């Protein structure tokens with residue numbers, strides 16, 4: 001395996017950790033005494049969810065929803081497919097959808113509308129990153145870790161061709177560049 005030596009780090013592990021601690025505090029404060037269920041969107045949100053929930057001191061539940069919209073393209077394919085349905089009953093619950101990034105809004109717009117069908121008390125959105133681009137679907141994120149310009153990023157849950165999700169930092173990929181250590185698929 002080729003070793004990864006990343007240069008274009010946008011957010012370090014420390015910066016990510018510090019921001020998430022603040023986000024956990026804000027969410028916990030807003031949802032005090034409520035029946036909170038986090039619904040994390042697979043797979044990009046997994047690292048974020050794991051770090052976000054660690055700081056909670058109140059009881060909460062979390063679940064996963066699986067959707068695909070991106071494929072191997074750097075730009076959204078525009079179609080959202082449900083790949084894994086939630087398994088917790090969210091009727092009457094306060095739901096917070098957790099995702100890695102809000103980009104075109106297609107994914108989170110679709111997920112929010114889908115979850116409404118189960119009769120939750122409320123549905124809000126929490127993302128680690130928000131791209132400052134024009135949304136295709138109008139979606140508002142209620143909690144945002146960092147706002148970023150329209151660049152392609154990877155690491156800390158976000159993939160480049162299904163790899164690099166495990167990186168503890170977020171790096172930027174320039175147009176036409178491939179990540180250091182990338183293996184070219186046949």
Ligand code: IMP
Pocket residue numbers: 044069070076099100101102103104105106107108151152153154158159160
């Ligand atoms: P949207 O549906 O266009 O808002 O895209 C949301 C999904 O696209 C995210 O959950 C990510 O999985 C993926 N995505 C958007 N921007 C990036 C990026 O810069 N790098 C990697 N994945 C991205």
Ligand code: MG
Pocket residue numbers: 041042043044045099100101
């Ligand atoms: Mg995703």
